[in-house]
């Protein structure tokens with residue numbers, strides 16, 4: 001089993017695909033967010049530093065993040081592969097990540113890039129509606145997941161609402177940041193010959209099949 005990293009724009013379904021791989025191959029999902037939350041509960045110098053930094057909305061220093069990620073990847077459950085999530089976020093971090101893997105005797109593995117056009121994501125985001133009662137997710141821009149009666153949940157009859165951050169402006173900002181930060185990372189992995197592109201504009205099952213093919217063929 002290879003180590004896996006997904007690169008995808010916001011709302012491309014990266015989390016869903018990662019979860020499918022975790023279940024199917026029984027490998028750990030290593031998320032930098034989880035690592036930081038976990039360490040912040042510890043009463044240690046590093047734990048207190050992370051807790052304070054997160055509380056103040058700051059960014060944890062790269063050196064600390066690197067150390068924590070390296071410690072986590074060095075645990076036994078990662079020896080047979082893992083999914084890395086939320087890291088690296090820029091080219092410097094990507095280079096450092098290669099070093100960390102090298103020191104641990106791992107290789108970069110597979111970098112799977114879910115490519116979806118911005119317009120498609122915009123429709124997903126702006127059409128998303130949630131049931132205030134049972135949290136079922138609908139999309140009024142997609143005939144396949146549109147509710148039968150407008151603004152009403154098919155399952156429980158609850159009222160549907162739109163989340164505050166599911167608006168065009170918020171999405172466009174997130175998307176712009178994503179493009180700026182990940183372009184270099186994508187090129188970096190392309191040059192290393194570890195980047196696999198998938199058309200992310202397909203059903204969850206179709207994308208999962210493509211992901212599975214890449215994993216099985218490697």
Ligand SMILES: [Zn+2]
Nearest residue numbers: 131134153156
């Ligand atoms: Zn409902």
